[in-house]
Every structure is written in structure tokens, then in C-alpha cells.
Amino acid sequence: MLETSARLLRLLSLLQAHREWSGADLARRLGVTPRTVRRDVDRLRELGYPVNASPGTGGGYRLGAGARMPPLLLDDDEAVAVAVGLRTAAGQGVEGIGESSVRALAKLEQVLPDRLRRRISALNAFTVPMLRAPRNPVDPVILAELAGVCRDGELLRFAYQDHGGQTTRRSVEPHRLVCSERRWYLVAWDVDRADWRTFRVDRITPKPPHGPRFTPRTPPADDLAAYVSKGVSTAAYSARAVIRLRVPVQRAVEVVSPSDGVLEAEGPDSCLLRTGAAGLDVMVIHVMMMGFDFEVVEPLELTAHVKATRDRLSRALGDPG
Template sequence: MLDTSARLLRLLSLLQAHRSWTGPQLADRLGVTSRTVRRDVDRLRELGYPVNAAPGTTGGYQLGAGAELPPLLLDDDEAVAVAVGLRTAAGGGVEGMGESSVRALAKLEQVLPSRLRRRVGALHAYTVPLLRAPGAGVEPGVLTELAAVCRDAERLRFEYRDHAGDESRRTVEPHRLVCTERRWYLVAWDLDRADWRTFRADRITPRPPHGPRFTPREGPAGDLAAYVSAGLSTRVYPDRAVLRLLVPLEEAARRISPSDGTLAAESAGSCLLTTGATSLDVLVIHILLLGLEFEVVEGDGVRERLRAAHGLLGRALQRGERDGERNSGAFPESE
């Protein structure tokens, strides 16, 4: 009985994680026969889980939306409360909860009865959030749609508005969603450009229907967060530099956001920062505003600008000291 219960939970998890499974695929994942899979599906239906089945070689099992919530999970009010909370977190209202909230919301909305979807939609439509995070927001519905095509390995068609406001139509193989403190990004293989691209989610307007399915590619980098960070802070800019920061990696990470540059460990007391900017002058100002001791590892142009800034600041300080000496007796001391 325990084995059967554990297998049913595993089967339910598989059905929630993927849009459709064939009987042999589920049998292989569960280590049972196709006949056992059919019996387990019948047990899930008896418990109230709406599992749809399509016959034939192209058919399979799919978890659908039921007329009522499955028993022993959530009542109507609890389901609405959870969905609203997940939508709020996905929109940026809860720090550190965004990605998990999108995954959970995608699963929950897949099985919500229509009457509860309407309640959740009304609450979302007529609620104005006052969030402290600046920047453009992205609709949770767009995020869940992007998460779904990533999960199901379906091609995505959408209209995209770049930073200059120019619009284009794109067809991609979606890979992952990456979230920063303020924004969400979609990492995808761009079919027209035959290369990996990073798209801001708030600039994406999906144009369904999606599909067909594709075989997922290996990602653009081992550390996907570092890949996106490098794209935001370095690859997009014409002028770049690598700095050795004379502080431990942990301290630098508290001061430098992923959009400022990518950090790499070097030693116990230092780390490397790779960063960029629209011009060398802006890059030098950006570096100085970090307020950290550093050395330039790569970037001859940055060295030259720093020397020029050093001379300019030095001469300004010398003039200020001379003027201060001349004016030192201009004002009598107050009693």
C-alpha cells in the first residue's frame, strides 16, 4: 500500500511537470508496466484528479482542469488565496520568491476550475500594487506562459520591443527564465539568428499558438545566471574592463548587482569584476562610484582615462589648497 501511494504521488508530480506523457514514458519513469500506469491513472481519477487520456500512437495522458478541486488539497478560498499570493510574488512583491512562484502558479492555474480562475482574475485586474521595486513590470500571465513553453519545450512566437522602441517578430526555442532584483529575462535559441539571445520579459508580447515541440539544446553556459549577468553588464557595451577588486568576493557581491558586472572568485582577499559601459568616460565613473580598492587587469583605454582623471583631480586639489591658504585669514574667528 505504501509503495502504491508513493507511486501515485510520483505519477501526479510527473503529470503536473509536463503537459502530456505517453503510457510507455510514464511506465519507464515509474519502473512499472503500462497496465499498472492505467490502473494508477484510474485511482487518481477516483480521488478527483482530472486525468485526460487520448488513444493512439500520438496520444497520451494529460492533467486537466476539473469541475472541482481534488479532495484533501485546498478548498476554494484557500486556492484563491494561494493563487493571488503567487501572482503578487511573481510580479515582484516578495523578494526571492519570484521564480518559485511562477512555477507553482503555472501548476495551480492548470487545474483551477473556471469559477476560481474568474475570481483570481478579478482580484488581479482590480488590484493596484504599490511595490518598492522600480522599473517596468511584467504581467504574471506572460511569465506563466513563458514558463509553460520552457517546461513543455514548445517553440515560442512573439513580438519584441527593443531598448530603442523598435518592434520585431521573433521565433525562438525557449530555454529558461532568469530573474534579477527588478526584471525577468527569457533565455532562448533564436531560430532566425541561429544563436542564443536574452529577452526582457516585459518587452515580450506572446503570439500563440505555440509549437511545435523541439528537442531542448544544451544551455549557453554552465552558470545561466552569470551568462545573463554578463549580457546585461558587459556584452551589450562597446567598452569593457576586467578589474581586480581588493575585497573578498562576498563583500563585493553585497555592493555590486548582477546588472553592474559579473564577479569571479580569485583569492581569499580579492575577486575579479568584468564590466562595461557605453563609453570609457562612463565606465571610469562607474568604477569610481563602486567605492572599492581595485587594479585594472584588462582595459588599456580605462587605464588612460584613469590617469587623465587622476591628473585632473590632483590639479583641482592643489588649486583648492592654494586658495585655502590665501583665504585662511579673510574671516575673523568668532568668539
């Protein structure tokens, strides 16, 4: 009986780890016959686990969705990864996720073996998080709804509030969600404007029903993270510039976040920053605060603002020249 119970747990673990298994593969993994696999699958079904089977040479077994979530079976590395992820989830900008993470973590730690509990406790005790609070937390229900229409390829209708507070109605073909340091964005094809757009999720109020389904378009870029970064750090501003930073791009990445601009490697000792700001004076301060030596590539007007800032600082230090 103990052997059978252990085999059932192993079978459940395999079904959770892989989308679909053939009967022969499961039999090989478990060291039993295909007939025993079929009996074990029937036992799991009797226990309430929705194991689906598809016939034919290309068929197999897969764990389906049931009325309730079955217990998850994790190996050591997976358990540690989940625990660490739950502890840091509060910084991801999703409203209410912190409390849910704490509850889930408490359940996980209750059943962890001592060896894993000690590993996680050491990591927590000697790690100091430096996470900034999200500016505008996102409702997880809305986030899940947007992910669903992206997955299903359904037309999405919503009310959108722009940075000026004006609300408009939008109909879009949703493509992907992109998460930055403290914000979530939806990349979608705007049907009325016939162009790709990036929307802040915290400003979206869905207006169901959704649909009909649409044929997915070629995305606006292969690297959607870079595409969104350019949109929120450069394209959204009236003043734009290209700055040469006198440091390797690997060093610049440590300071320049995706919301500050888009970095491009130029050589071993320099990189280009494409960024934007509300005005050229603001941009000068923005770039100076990065702490790197720099050179203005474009526009030429920005060089004049840099010189004016230099002169202002010289006068503040008592140098009349």
C-alpha cells in the same frame, strides 16, 4: 468517522507532497491495508479530488489537475515559508502580483493556528524590507505563457522591442526564464539568427499560435544566471573591462549585483570584475561608486581615463598639480 476523516486528510497531504505513490507505500504511511487505501482514494474522488491511478507493478496513485484547485495541506515550516514568500513577492517585478499576494496572504493567515501566526507576525514586525520597485513590471499572463512553451518545448513567436524602441519579429526555441533583482529574461535559441539570445520579458509580445515542438539543444552554459549576467552587464555594452577589486569575492558580492558585472574569485584578498558601460568615463565612475580599491587589468585605455578623473578631482580640491 473522525478517524476516517483524519486519514483522508493525511492521504490528501501525502498525494500533494509527492508526485506518485504506490499503493503499498501509502498503506505503510497510513498504517492501513492496500484495500483501505483504495477505498479512501474512491472517497477522495467522490469529493471531487482527481486522483489518478496507473496499473501494473510500476503503477501508483497521483493527484491530477481538476476543474478547481483543491485545498493545500501545509506543515508548519511550509506555511511560514509561503507566508514570508507572499509578503516579499511584490518585489519580484511581476505586474499585479502585489495585490494577488495580499489576497492570498489574507486567506492563509485566516486559517493559521495561533503559534504560526505569532511566528509570522514577529517576523513581519521586526523586519524592514529594502526592496527596489521593479523598473518594468512583467505581465504574469505573459510570464506563465513563456514558462509553458519552455516546459512543452514549443517554438515561440513574438514581437520584440529593443532598447532603441525598434520592434522586430522573432521565432525562437525557448529554453529557460531567468529572474534577476528587478527583471525577467528569456534565454532562447533564435532560429533566424542561428544563435543563443537573451530577451527581456517586459519587451516581449507573444504572437500565438506556438509550435511545432522542437528537440531541445544543449544550453549555452551550465550556469544560466551567470550567462545572463554577463550578457546584460558586459556583452551589451561597447566599452568593456576587467577590473581587479582588492577585496574577497564574498565581500564584493554584497555590493556588486548580477546586473553590474560578473565576479570571479582570484585569491583570498582580491577578485576580478568583468563589466561593461556606455563609455570608459562612465565605467570609471561606475567602479569608483562600488567603494573598493581597484586596479585596471584591461583595457589599457581605461587607465588613462582613471588618471584623467584623478586629475580632475585634484583640481576640484584646489590642487593645481
